[in-house]
Amino acid sequence: MSRRNNITGAVVVGASAFSAIAIIAIIIVILVVIVIGGKDRMTWEFITAFPENGMTEGGIFPAIYGTALMVIIMSVAAVPFGTITALYLTEYTSEKSIFAQTIRFAVRTLATVPSIIFGLFGLGFFIKFVGGEMDSVFLGGQLKWGQPNILWASLTMSLLTLPVVIVSVEEAIRTVPRELLEASLALGATKWQTIRKVVIPGSISGILTGTILAISRGAGEVAPILFTGAAYYLATLPTSLSDQFMNLGYHIYIMSTQSADVDGTMPIQFATTLVLLLLTFLLNFIAILIRARIRRKAIV
Amino acid sequence: MQGGMKETKIVTKDLTLYYGEKMALNFVSIEIPENQVTAFIGPSGCGKSTFLRTLNRMNDLIPSVRIEGKVLIDGLDIYDRKVDVVNLRKKIGMVFQKSNPFAKSVFDNIAYGPRINGIRDKKRLEEIVVTSLQRAAIWDEVKDRMNHSALGLSGGQQQRLCIARSLAVNPEIILMDEPASALDPISTGKIEELIFALKENFTIVIVTHNMQQAARVSDHTAFFYLGELIEYGKTRKIFTTPDHKQTEEYITGRFG
Amino acid sequence: MKSYTFTKESLRKKFRLSEFLSEKIITGFALLSITIIILIFVFVFRETIPLFTSKERPTGSREELVQEQYGVVPEPRPDQLQRQEVYGIEPDSALMGNREYSTEEHAAGQERRVTVKGLLGDEWYPVSSNPRYGLIPLMVGTIKITLIAMLFAAPIAILAALFSSAFAPTWLREWIKPAIELLAGFPSVVIGFFALMVMATVLQELFGYETRLNAFVGGIAMALAAIPIIYTITEDALTAIPGTYKEASLALGASKWQTALFVTLPAATPGVFAAILLGIGRVFGETMIALMATGNAGLISANPFESVRTLAATIGAEMAEVVFGDTHYGVLFLIGSLLFVFTFSLNALAEFYIKGRLMKRIQGKIA
Ligand SMILES: Nc1ncnc2c1ncn2[C@@H]1O[C@H](COP(=O)(O)OP(=O)(O)OP(=O)(O)O)[C@@H](O)[C@H]1O
Numbered sequence A: 001m002s003r004r005n006n007i008t009g010a011v012v013v014g015a016s017a018f019s020a021i022a023i024i025a026i027i028i029v030i031l032v033v034i035v036i037g038g039k040d041r042m043t044w045e046f047i048t049a050f051p052e053n054g055m056t057e058g059g060i061f062p063a064i065y066g067t068a069l070m071v072i073i074m075s076v077a078a079v080p081f082g083t084i085t086a087l088y089l090t091e092y093t094s095e096k097s098i099f100a101q102t103i104r105f106a107v108r109t110l111a112t113v114p115s116i117i118f119g120l121f122g123l124g125f126f127i128k129f130v131g132g133e134m135d136s137v138f139l140g141g142q143l144k145w146g147q148p149n150i151l152w153a154s155l156t157m158s159l160l161t162l163p164v165v166i167v168s169v170e171e172a173i174r175t176v177p178r179e180l181l182e183a184s185l186a187l188g189a190t191k192w193q194t195i196r197k198v199v200i201p202g203s204i205s206g207i208l209t210g211t212i213l214a215i216s217r218g219a220g221e222v223a224p225i226l227f228t229g230a231a232y233y234l235a236t237l238p239t240s241l242s243d244q245f246m247n248l249g250y251h252i253y254i255m256s257t258q259s260a261d262v263d264g265t266m267p268i269q270f271a272t273t274l275v276l277l278l279l280t281f282l283l284n285f286i287a288i289l290i291r292a293r294i295r296r297k298a299i300v
Numbered sequence B: 001m002q003g004g005m006k007e008t009k010i011v012t013k014d015l016t017l018y019y020g021e022k023m024a025l026n027f028v029s030i031e032i033p034e035n036q037v038t039a040f041i042g043p044s045g046c047g048k049s050t051f052l053r054t055l056n057r058m059n060d061l062i063p064s065v066r067i068e069g070k071v072l073i074d075g076l077d078i079y080d081r082k083v084d085v086v087n088l089r090k091k092i093g094m095v096f097q098k099s100n101p102f103a104k105s106v107f108d109n110i111a112y113g114p115r116i117n118g119i120r121d122k123k124r125l126e127e128i129v130v131t132s133l134q135r136a137a138i139w140d141e142v143k144d145r146m147n148h149s150a151l152g153l154s155g156g157q158q159q160r161l162c163i164a165r166s167l168a169v170n171p172e173i174i175l176m177d178e179p180a181s182a183l184d185p186i187s188t189g190k191i192e193e194l195i196f197a198l199k200e201n202f203t204i205v206i207v208t209h210n211m212q213q214a215a216r217v218s219d220h221t222a223f224f225y226l227g228e229l230i231e232y233g234k235t236r237k238i239f240t241t242p243d244h245k246q247t248e249e250y251i252t253g254r255f256g
Numbered sequence C: 001m002k003s004y005t006f007t008k009e010s011l012r013k014k015f016r017l018s019e020f021l022s023e024k025i026i027t028g029f030a031l032l033s034i035t036i037i038i039l040i041f042v043f044v045f046r047e048t049i050p051l052f053t054s055k056e057r058p059t060g061s062r063e064e065l066v067q068e069q070y071g072v073v074p075e076p077r078p079d080q081l082q083r084q085e086v087y088g089i090e091p092d093s094a095l096m097g098n099r100e101y102s103t104e105e106h107a108a109g110q111e112r113r114v115t116v117k118g119l120l121g122d123e124w125y126p127v128s129s130n131p132r133y134g135l136i137p138l139m140v141g142t143i144k145i146t147l148i149a150m151l152f153a154a155p156i157a158i159l160a161a162l163f164s165s166a167f168a169p170t171w172l173r174e175w176i177k178p179a180i181e182l183l184a185g186f187p188s189v190v191i192g193f194f195a196l197m198v199m200a201t202v203l204q205e206l207f208g209y210e211t212r213l214n215a216f217v218g219g220i221a222m223a224l225a226a227i228p229i230i231y232t233i234t235e236d237a238l239t240a241i242p243g244t245y246k247e248a249s250l251a252l253g254a255s256k257w258q259t260a261l262f263v264t265l266p267a268a269t270p271g272v273f274a275a276i277l278l279g280i281g282r283v284f285g286e287t288m289i290a291l292m293a294t295g296n297a298g299l300i301s302a303n304p305f306e307s308v309r310t311l312a313a314t315i316g317a318e319m320a321e322v323v324f325g326d327t328h329y330g331v332l333f334l335i336g337s338l339l340f341v342f343t344f345s346l347n348a349l350a351e352f353y354i355k356g357r358l359m360k361r362i363q364g365k366i367a
């Protein structure tokens, strides 16, 4: 082999290795910078206290609480919905049916729609249309539901995370051995009995993974809630579905771009980012563990 | 060989089955007698499993399947639009090649069928579970581990558990698709003994690749080739003086 | 005498309520998921309709909107030119805000109209006393950011995919893949924050340009969001190329890198192309990074070191402050519709490439 060839080869391999390493290096840099910037501020008090002094001091408890509440409401909507849709796709229709293909296409579309569009939809549909109608029908036009709140934000987020749930659950259902379904049906179980007693128990870990991944995604997204319910600062925790809420990601955004004293609150911002990152990583990590277990189960 | 001819339980008439465009069964007509063991033999891919699965309408699960002809059980056309598939399957047990116990306890596996039939009473369930396990000759081996996972049993035990599970819904017919092909000789022997004992009360149809097994357990044997029923008759006749050359070649292992 | 047990009576078809309901409900839910997609389309587009309708010409200008989306610049019709002053009138927002919006739609019909010419203006001043809704600066900004982001993301991600699929030893590959997928799990607000707080400063010191937040910083930050997508899909496409294909090349005496570069990569072109399309879609619609790292000034310039304002960021920054139903509101929804149509087409195209071409090509080669 010629020398020139060898050099080109070295360049190709070198450049590709460099790219891979560069990506990993930047990931490490981001992590290190955020950990260093935030670790001093990350105390128990920071996590459990309310902000003080115009958010220049104190903790971020309301933002954590608001995020948690939002992902819970979001899961309550997205998980059953996603699971049922996945069940339909796997058990109630054939791969080839046009309806199933349309749903799959819809799900994929949903997965790639920019998250800000969900925000617009939340505003146009949930807040103006549904909320506005609720106000005029039940409250005689008094403004209650026709404005941003945690319910609309969570529902908006649930649409965003729906594909995550559908894909995970579908994958898990497909690992339930067909022989078990046949065994159940051959014993004279109906389809629904089989789904309830064999399919769902067999894919429970997939439903769990989907839920966790959806939560991790929902906890980190900000764009959909910018104008559907997140608030800059609230003195009290949300107590009703029609209340606005504070949110970790939104908090980071506001503090770093619109705070009166961006430099002074820097440690708080880093610490908040660290909390958000830890939260999403932890959730993703759990999901990966469960998923690995499913895969192992599928191979055996 | 048994004496006088028993009554016919299952009849198929010109049964033809397509997977999409592909014909997998070609005008199969057969009469399967009650309370006897009928064995299906034939080379791989000749349609034995497909045929077996038409008898409890398991092929309904495959969307591409199209069926022509008739399957009569006790004279009733089971493909009639008015027939309830779920109830039909309750009367026909099925045992698969690969043992497929649920990831539940031994007890819950057997109780699965009765429970879906609405039996909730604990006493009744226990009674059914114990009898079914006894009839499947596995009671002694599992009676101390009723609450353990069925997946912890050996392959042979799992298969007998699956037989017990199908007995628990009180079927009249039991379809077995190569029930012993994945088992060691001792487990196979146990299954064969079991089959022999069960035919007292059940009509048994068994698919097997094992010629000795067919010869040992069955009263009648059907030889399939390329989706067609080539020859059908008393097992002893098929194995000693078959009418067709193909049958003879297959049985003596000189096939293909 | 024998008794028949498989009888018509005992096996008569039974109606099972739970079975019936479960099937209907499950199908209903599945239907709902399609409905949601349609609803998203409907409700995002619906809010823009008042912009283009009026008593005199209810539908005419909508067609022009369609033209505009495909990038054809229509000659402004004389009646549009005349009406130009109309949209300049500042709507009485205090009055409108409190009104029921259905009646509002009716009353505000005149003020809320904007013309295609207005939308193609080069100034985006939505909240001045003479609001101007020129989308050109926003489009330029978005395209600029996308170009910069893809310039960084595409080569790096594709090379990294080549490395992990062709050159890296298995153990290393098992580390690289999840690590890069980890990046996909970073919330974009975190990337935006990092770009804003750290990258902007470092890059400014390195290159010495004036504006701290600009298209360059924003583009690189966006690249971080696009890399995992491009990497994952490219990697999939590369590993989907059948081994026999590579073996043939190796057998002809080609080296590992030659095979990877001249056989595997070209064979995976449709997949790589799809990966880039999806990456573009991601960058195009990314809001938080754009909001935080680009400076958000709607300038039209070719200089990568000046601030830009993207379409998505504009929605994110301004939607919370607009009056429901006024022109500004409608224009923001129009921007949303543009984003939607654009990313939707990109994804459809990507899907076509992945599904149609890649699969056919791979299958064709095997057969
Ligand atoms: N679900 C299916 N779709 C399409 N074709 C099928 C399907 N199941 C079986 N076949 C085809 O139908 C034919 C008969 O298959 P079947 O499983 O009944 O054979 P078999 O006699 O049981 O074989 P074996 O002894 O290997 O179990 C085969 O050619 C097989 O490829």
Ligand SMILES: [Mg+2]
Residues within 6 Å of the ligand: B048, B049, B050, B177
């Ligand atoms: Mg078979």
